[in-house]
Amino acid sequence: MLLRWLVGNWIQNQGRDLVQQQLAGRVAGEGEPVEAPETIEVACFFALGIESGGLYDMLESPQTIKHDGFVEHLGLLDGRLISLVETGVGSKKARKTTEQYIELRQPQWIVSSGFVGGLAEPVKKGHVVMASSVVRAEREELAIPLSMSPEQAHAQPGLHVGRLLTVDKIVRTPQQKRQLGEANGAIAVDMETYATADACAAGKTRFLSVRVITDAVDDELPKNLERLVEQTSTAKMIGAAAAAFINRPSSVQDMWRLRETAMKASDRLARFLQGVVPQLG
Incomplete structure (x- = not known):
């Protein structure tokens, strides 16, 4: 989970996001007007561009x-028009964007996509998780109907079907991950899926969750880097990053390793989604 925050809020600002804007060529208000559809069949929701890249x-x-509060990318995937929506990080932004988007485009399907942390031993870095249900503290569990059983998923290497946990804070240590996994019977953890699923249920929109593991249950995320995600502005984040680099120069290498991991995870997720989207209709 920390991978997303670090890469999305620090490196992403100087990397892939800029390239994507250049490739897109046309942004609302710049150049030719974008002809957006009134409705869309499939919209894949991500917190940040590094995940959707x-x-x-x-x-x-x-x-x-x-848009006001979120970014939408429209394009053809194997000849079919789909939408990629960047909501921002956290449940509040995910819920607000979902509600706005349902009203704006009336999508048939919303797919909650992006990065997750592993909470169980069989779930490894780079594996894909399809949630059969999603839970969060003091909330009712939300079931997510799937045409695929856990047994069928087990037959596909690197794919897991199970319960997903949504939390409000980063889960950093193996001990924390194991405790949450055991207490909630969950195999992975994120920060948006429950809010998106709940808003889809209220808006009578079909929902699916497909995510990729970026840190496994035994992966401990660096403590000094955790401070970056606690900052409330880009300026404060830059200051915290600079302090981390000064106190521990190897932090620079950590950032680039995290970037590479995130890029590979995004590509892995994209290949899987390319097979999922045609089945939604």
């Missing part, structure tokens, strides 16, 4: 629209 690279004729 792999799938964005697969789109034909991508166009970007900046």
Whole structure:
């Protein structure tokens, strides 16, 4: 989970996001107007561009629209018009964007996508998780109907079907991950899925969750880097990052390793989603 925050809020600002804007070529308010559809069949929701980057690279004729509070990328995936929506991080942003988007486009399907942390031993870095249900503290469990059983998923290497946990804070240590996994019977953890699923249920929109593991249950995330995600502004985040680099120069290498992990995970997720999207209709 920390991978997303670090890469999305620090490196992403200087990397893939800029490339994507150049490739898109047309942004609402710049150049030719974007002809957006009144309705969309499938919308894949991501917190940040680093998560959607792999799938964005697969789109034909991508166009970007900046809405109030979220970003939408429209394009053809194997000839079918789909939407990639960047909601921002956390449940509040995910819920608000979901509600806005349902009203805006009336999507038939919303797919909650992106990065997750592993909470169980069989779930490894780079594996894909399809949630059969999602839970969060003091909330009712939400079931997610799937046509695939756990047994069928088990027959596919690197794919897991199970319960997903949504939390409000980063889960950093193996001990914390194991405790949460055992207490909730969950195999992975994120920060948006429950809010998106709940808003879809209220809006009578079909929902699916497909995510990729970026840190396994035994992966301990660096403590000094955790401070970055606690910052409330980009300026404060830059200051915290600079302090981390000064106190521990190897933090720079950590950031680039995290970037590479995130890029590979995004591409892995994109390949899987490329097979899922045609089945939604």
